[in-house]
Amino acid sequence: AANADSPAVAEPADAAGLSVRKDPELGDIVVDKRGMTVYRFTQDSAWPMKTACTGDCLKKWPVVAPVSKNSVEGVTKKGFVTFDRPDGIKQQTIDCWPIYTFAGDEKPGDVNGQGVGGTWFAVSPDSKLVGAKK
DSSP states (O other), X not given: OOOTTSOSSOOXXXXXXXXXXXXXXXXXXXXXXXXXXXXXXXXXXXXXXXXXXXTTHHHHSOBBXXXXXXXXXXSOOTTOOEEEOXXXXXXXXXXXXXXXXXXXXXXXXXXXXXXXXXXXXXXXXXXXXXXXXX
């Protein structure tokens, strides 16, 4: 049963701040203002900025909506821009990489999206993929 806090369809993350949280296994990771883990998709590219997560993918991996640089703590501001996706949605980037949350994360601190399909990884404060094989 869905409640007001968990919409049936994933919605873009709040237009809010980003900060850093210490995860017991992953170390320092980026979270949104609700404390939800932020992820990167290895199929995306930073230059040129492109997303490979479209259509149904966005139901599981909602984009992080544009964030004011003033509401960011501990996260690199390099390449901290708004990306105009081909579908018209505006998406936040870190170091020019599009960032997402995961609909399977139900509460702050969840990292259920970590390593999904070998292509989705939490983001470190300097924009790197946490735990990805080099």
